[in-house]
Amino acid sequence: MAHMIDQSKCIHCATCEVECPFHAVLISAEGVFSIDTEKCRDCRKCAEACPMDAISKQV
DSSP states (O other): OOEEEOTTTOOOOOHHHHHOTTOOEEEOTTOOEEEOTTTOOOOOHHHHHOTTOOEEEOO
16 A cells, blocks of 8 residues: 655655655655655655655555
């Protein structure tokens, strides 16, 4: 199961992108962060690294 980023909590620090070993965190041209569900392997490194607790599992 993949994760999602709560845009209301995200401060765009890019820590999640840096910590993801599968390069599943994407940044749009507008600077919006998202997670590629095809690449995500549910390792939780992005969620553990997020200082704002903005990343959670999709349901």
